[in-house]
Amino acid sequence: MALSTQLQQAVNKFASHNGPLIIATDFDGVLAPLVDDPNRSRPLPRSVTALQRLANSRGGLVHVAYVSGRRIDELVQLAKPVPGSHLYGTHGAQTGYIDSTGQLVANRTQLSSHQTETLAAARARAEKLAASADGAWVEVKETSIVLHTRLASDRATALIEPDFRDYVATLDAHAILGHDVTEVSVTDATKGKAIAALRAELGAASVAYFGDDVTDETVFSILTEDDLGVKVGPGDTAAAYRVESPTDVAYLLEEIADKVNAGL
Numbered sequence: 057m058a059l060s061t062q063l064q065q066a067v068n069k070f071a072s073h074n075g076p077l078i079i080a081t082d083f084d085g086v087l088a089p090l091v092d093d094p095n096r097s098r099p100l101p102r103s104v105t106a107l108q109r110l111a112n113s114r115g116g117l118v119h120v121a122y123v124s125g126r127r128i129d130e131l132v133q134l135a136k137p138v139p140g141s142h143l144y145g146t147h148g149a150q151t152g153y154i155d156s157t158g159q160l161v162a163n164r165t166q167l168s169s170h171q172t173e174t175l176a177a178a179r180a181r182a183e184k185l186a187a188s189a190d191g192a193w194v195e196v197k198e199t200s201i202v203l204h205t206r207l208a209s210d211r212a213t214a215l216i217e218p219d220f221r222d223y224v225a226t227l228d229a230h231a232i233l234g235h236d237v238t239e240v241s242v243t244d245a246t247k248g249k250a251i252a253a254l255r256a257e258l259g260a261a262s263v264a265y266f267g268d269d270v271t272d273e274t275v276f277s278i279l280t281e282d283d284l285g286v287k288v289g290p291g292d293t294a295a296a297y298r299v300e301s302p303t304d305v306a307y308l309l310e311e312i313a314d315k316v317n318a319g320l
């Protein structure tokens with residue numbers, strides 16, 4: 057892949073900042089190609105290695121963050137983050153980091169009884185709808201419920217997705233739309249809030265962010281001209297740059313790692 061002149065300049069500008077840098081990335085559709093079974097999803101090895109190189113750059117001034125809709129423990133298992141990495145699971149509802157021994161240290165989410173009841177109601181509705189559509193299934197997370205429709209027919213999806221969305225609108229909860237998923241969350245966490253908090257905590261000079269989904273727009277929309285926002289794949293976006301696929305992301309991460317380590 058050859059970078060456009062504008063994207064190459066943006067990479068050079070990102071690497072030229074002297075202060076702390078954040079390289080943050082979504083997982084599914086960005087580090088890992090989308091697949092039918094989330095359990096079979098794997099990140100591209102080149103991206104894993106590039107992020108591990110970046111996490112060890114400039115004597116600790118480069119911070120790597122993984123920001124995903126996945127559960128935080130699942131994200132760690134799949135992405136293989138190195139010590140010092142920042143982790144955000146379930147769209148920012150779960151936060152943590154990898155300590156010096158390689159262990160995940162994560163904050164526990166405490167749900168109120170109202171939130172637990174809301175989640176149970178959403179789960180019951182999602183399971184009923186999934187049972188009515190071949191291929192649809194339900195994923196249960198600590199703070200959200202996901203109705204997956206990737207393997208359901210278009211006709212079935214057109215019936216059950218709007219039904220679930222309408223039901224969610226009657227609950228004290230938030231709908232999160234993604235690739236062939238409708239998720240209902242009982243927290244108001246977003247990826248954008250997570251990255252804004254990390255930027256403030258670290259006093260970062262610049263943030264590079266990679267994402268492919270609607271949820272990633274909450275990050276792209278808070279980036280400035282000093283940052284590097286890269287949308288992966290098609291669709292409307294507030295990101296300034298776009299690449300086509302996880303393979304392009306691997307190339308770009310290697311390029312950023314080279315430039316950051318060269319001290320450009």
Ligand SMILES: O=P(O)(O)OC[C@H]1O[C@H](O[C@H]2O[C@H](CO)[C@@H](O)[C@H](O)[C@H]2O)[C@H](O)[C@@H](O)[C@@H]1O
Pocket residue numbers: 082083084085089090091092093094097123124125126127195202204206234235236237239269271
């Ligand atoms: O924020 P992300 O890292 O992109 O996570 C979003 C969701 O990812 C998973 O679902 C997506 O990837 C699956 C595997 O490729 C695919 O089958 C599904 O259609 C995609 O929506 C995960 O299962 C969800 O929990 C995440 O919220």
